[in-house]
Amino acid sequence: MLKVTARLAVYVACLILLAPRAFGKTAEDYTVYSTGIAGQAGLLRVLTATKTPDGTLTNRGSMGYFRCPGLCGRNTFFSTSEGHERIDGTFSATFSPDFVKKPFDPADGFEFSFSYIGAYHVVDDISADTHRPSAAVGDIEGGVKYVLPRPWLPEFLHLGVSTFGKLYSALGDVGMQADSISPSVRLLTTVDLLKYAPVQFHLNLGYGMDNSMKIFDPKSPIPDRSRRFAQGVTGEDSVIFGAALAAPLPRVVPYLEIYGLIDADGSGIDSSGAAVPIRNFRENPWTITPGVRGYFTKRAAAEVAVDLGYLSDRFPSSSANASKALLEDIVPPIRLNVAVSYSFTPKIPKLIRRAPVGRILGKVVDAASKEAVGFAVLSFPGRDMANIASNRDSGEFEIEKLKPGPYTLVVSHPGYENVSLDAEVKANQNTEVQVELKKVFTIATVTGRLTDPTGHPVQGVVHFLKAKEKVPSTFSTDPATGVYSASLPEGEFKVHAQAPGFLPSTDQAAALKAGESFEFNFVLQPKPEPKLAKVTENKIEILQTIHFETGRNIIKPISFPVLDDVSQILVDRKEFKVRVEGHTDNVGGFQINMKLSQARAESVMRYLIGKGVAADRLVAVGLGPQFPIADNTTERGRAQNRRVEFIILSGNVKLPVQLPKPAAAPSWVTTAKEPFALVYDAKEGKAVARAKKGRRFRFVARDGDWISIRLPSGKTGWVREADITLE
Numbered sequence: 001m002l003k004v005t006a007r008l009a010v011y012v013a014c015l016i017l018l019a020p021r022a023f024g025k026t027a028e029d030y031t032v033y034s035t036g037i038a039g040q041a042g043l044l045r046v047l048t049a050t051k052t053p054d055g056t057l058t059n060r061g062s063m064g065y066f067r068c069p070g071l072c073g074r075n076t077f078f079s080t081s082e083g084h085e086r087i088d089g090t091f092s093a094t095f096s097p098d099f100v101k102k103p104f105d106p107a108d109g110f111e112f113s114f115s116y117i118g119a120y121h122v123v124d125d126i127s128a129d130t131h132r133p134s135a136a137v138g139d140i141e142g143g144v145k146y147v148l149p150r151p152w153l154p155e156f157l158h159l160g161v162s163t164f165g166k167l168y169s170a171l172g173d174v175g176m177q178a179d180s181i182s183p184s185v186r187l188l189t190t191v192d193l194l195k196y197a198p199v200q201f202h203l204n205l206g207y208g209m210d211n212s213m214k215i216f217d218p219k220s221p222i223p224d225r226s227r228r229f230a231q232g233v234t235g236e237d238s239v240i241f242g243a244a245l246a247a248p249l250p251r252v253v254p255y256l257e258i259y260g261l262i263d264a265d266g267s268g269i270d271s272s273g274a275a276v277p278i279r280n281f282r283e284n285p286w287t288i289t290p291g292v293r294g295y296f297t298k299r300a301a302a303e304v305a306v307d308l309g310y311l312s313d314r315f316p317s318s319s320a321n322a323s324k325a326l327l328e329d330i331v332p333p334i335r336l337n338v339a340v341s342y343s344f345t346p347k348i349p350k351l352i353r354r355a356p357v358g359r360i361l362g363k364v365v366d367a368a369s370k371e372a373v374g375f376a377v378l379s380f381p382g383r384d385m386a387n388i389a390s391n392r393d394s395g396e397f398e399i400e401k402l403k404p405g406p407y408t409l410v411v412s413h414p415g416y417e418n419v420s421l422d423a424e425v426k427a428n429q430n431t432e433v434q435v436e437l438k439k440v441f442t443i444a445t446v447t448g449r450l451t452d453p454t455g456h457p458v459q460g461v462v463h464f465l466k467a468k469e470k471v472p473s474t475f476s477t478d479p480a481t482g483v484y485s486a487s488l489p490e491g492e493f494k495v496h497a498q499a500p501g502f503l504p505s506t507d508q509a510a511a512l513k514a515g516e517s518f519e520f521n522f523v524l525q526p527k528p529e530p531k532l533a534k535v536t537e538n539k540i541e542i543l544q545t546i547h548f549e550t551g552r553n554i555i556k557p558i559s560f561p562v563l564d565d566v567s568q569i570l571v572d573r574k575e576f577k578v579r580v581e582g583h584t585d586n587v588g589g590f591q592i593n594m595k596l597s598q599a600r601a602e603s604v605m606r607y608l609i610g611k612g613v614a615a616d617r618l619v620a621v622g623l624g625p626q627f628p629i630a631d632n633t634t635e636r637g638r639a640q641n642r643r644v645e646f647i648i649l650s651g652n653v654k655l656p657v658q659l660p661k662p663a664a665a666p667s668w669v670t671t672a673k674e675p676f677a678l679v680y681d682a683k684e685g686k687a688v689a690r691a692k693k694g695r696r697f698r699f700v701a702r703d704g705d706w707i708s709i710r711l712p713s714g715k716t717g718w719v720r721e722a723d724i725t726l727e
Contacts, residue, residue, distance in 0.1 A: 033343045039092030039113030040145045045259045046244035049158035049190035051111035054098035062339035063089045066332045088119035111145040121230035134230035138169035158190040177215045184208030204242035237264040253293040260286040285331045286311040299343040307335035356427035360399040364390040367436040376413040411435045443487045444512035448520040450482045457482025460499025467492040490514040497522040530565035540646040553599035567611035577617045579647040580605045585638035586625040598622025668727040669697045669709050677723040
């Protein structure tokens with residue numbers, strides 16, 4: 001038996017190595033048809049998160065063989081007096097149904113598998129020179145895999161879930177042992193980098209329940225380890241871990257697997273049936289498997305792989321080592337695996353598919369350059385079909401699972417004219433089309449020049465405001481030539497130009513059309529020099545007083561011209577930052593005048609902002625009656641003190657404003673200039689007391705010709721300024 005198996009392995013290896021020389025297709029053409037030992041798409045034991053193509057039935061026949069005559073490798077295998085030889089075979093069938101009507105349907109991700117397993121095991125008692133053959137024939141295993149549809153995931157990532165149920169044949173009887181069914185589930189991940197390099201990584205993580213011990217009579221003693229191993233019985237639930245790295249090449253897929261069953265409860269069963277704890281992680285069964293799969297055609301493959309059990313410490317030794325004598329899931333030191341598989345599409349489409357289908361293959365290109373156009377949108381008027389887009393790089397597209405018949409495709413892309421074309425789809429055939437898109441011009445070219453009345457170029461800006469839009473498109477002119485140019489979408493516009501030191505132009509109407517050129521020239525008139533304001537060393541002096549309504553902060557229209565001249569200076573001299581100061585006379589209460597002067601300064605600042613002066617260049621300060629420039633005892637002097645001044649600052653106006661220091665208010669009042677002064681309860685009110693000459697009272701406030709003082713009783717009174725002396 002060993003010679004036959006070895007020869008078969010040599011033949012398969014030769015076929016694998018010679019296959020790539022005979023054919024020359026790429027790796028992507030073959031990997032989709034690969035299945036594992038249990039039938040589902042994968043390598044040997046590690047499953048992939050992909051599935052075989054829709055409508056494909058894959059058959060796989062595999063065989064495993066190992067032989068350990070007593071002393072095997074670095075450990076004894078069961079005992080030095082026993083030799084073991086085992087050959088097993090598995091036939092599996094995998095089917096991916098094709099019963100959905102539209103692409104990317106969630107029901108399109110199922111794959112079903114079925115396996116039939118048989119084994120023949122011989123135990124040689126070396127000391128007694130006897131043979132104890134044992135056969136396990138008729139175990140079956142069924143599974144279902146589901147993978148997520150590709151549009152839901154990145155191009156390189158695949159996710160899926162796999163379930164299995166294994167049913168063991170009855171021991172010493174015909175038929176299955178119904179209560180021995182052992183279910184398992186795995187989560188599957190595949191990272192596919194074939195677009196960049198021949199690399200695929202697969203990861204499996206799951207859980208399996210093992211009821212295989214049910215094939216033995218529960219009333220009889222537990223069979224010895226040799227018998228359980230020969231029947232493939234463990235009786236231990238396990239966490240399933242599998243990882244694999246594959247390098248798909250044209251017609252050859254070398255791979256490396258690591259596969260392990262981690263005991264779920266951390267203990268095993270010794271020969272008496274007692275639970276004994278597992279001492280370390282490597283006492284779980286682990287194998288590392290290098291292998292290679294080769295393809296004769298896209299659907300026919302052969303495979304050779306070798307299980308190496310040296311990654312695990314689970315070699316049973318002598319019964320003296322109790323921790324190893326307990327182990328159920330025994331790992332042979334070395335095991336040879338060979339397999340062949342073939343895939344085909346059954347000729348019974350009416351029983352599987354709802355209707356025969358075809359597909360449309362095509363490419364979208366630029367009509368002039370013939371270069372690919374990516375992300376072109378394909379729609380299907382009159383049909384309940386989702387829009388698709390052409391490939392970003394190649395411009396290609398593929399529409400699958402179409403019922404036979406005529407189809408109309410509308411292809412659109414920004415910057416191109418829409419294209420409508422008809423295609424006839426035939427059953428089980430490809431309909432190839434090429435879509436050529438013509439560019440459309442949606443841009444108009446605009447040029448022009450800004451000059452002064454003498455024809456000299458002017459550096460300024462031109463504004464194009466499109467109808468129903470609020471923000472204009474702005475273009476600057478060349479300082480040396482005054483020329484500007486722009487590209488704008490077609491539509492209705494209003495155009496005007498402006499420049500520092502010049503009056504803005506009037507609006508012009510412009511109806512721009514795509515693909516055409518337009519010219520708009522402007523002659524800008526210089527602004528007249530301000531007549532009512534001028535710049536001095538540290539201020540903008542105004543030649544007329546700014547008038548407000550009496551007692552209010554409302555600017556009278558008569559003062560608008562002077563403020564317009566101030567705003568013109570500030571618009572032209574953008575380096576200026578200005579403090580707007582409000583001043584009053586001394587008529588009325590001090591606090592009232594302070595508030596009024598602040599309100600009037602803010603009104604002036606708001607007017608200047610409305611004329612185009614940036615708000616961050618201005619600050620308003622109300623100084624009230626603190627800085628008179630004339631005598632407040634005369635009407636002429638008070639009129640001069642009611643004023644607004646514009647002080648030019650350096651630096652940021654948002655910093656604390658440095659103001660002139662006002663004259664200190666008096667602290668005391670000494671009465672009186674005469675032998676006494678009358679004290680009144682209010683201005684022009686009733687006299688309530690007399691203050692003798694030389695007495696001192698605390699100063700409170702000034703209001704015109706009246707002074708408020710604090711009396712010894714804490715109350716306040718009023719005296720005439722003419723009757724007292726201020727300190």
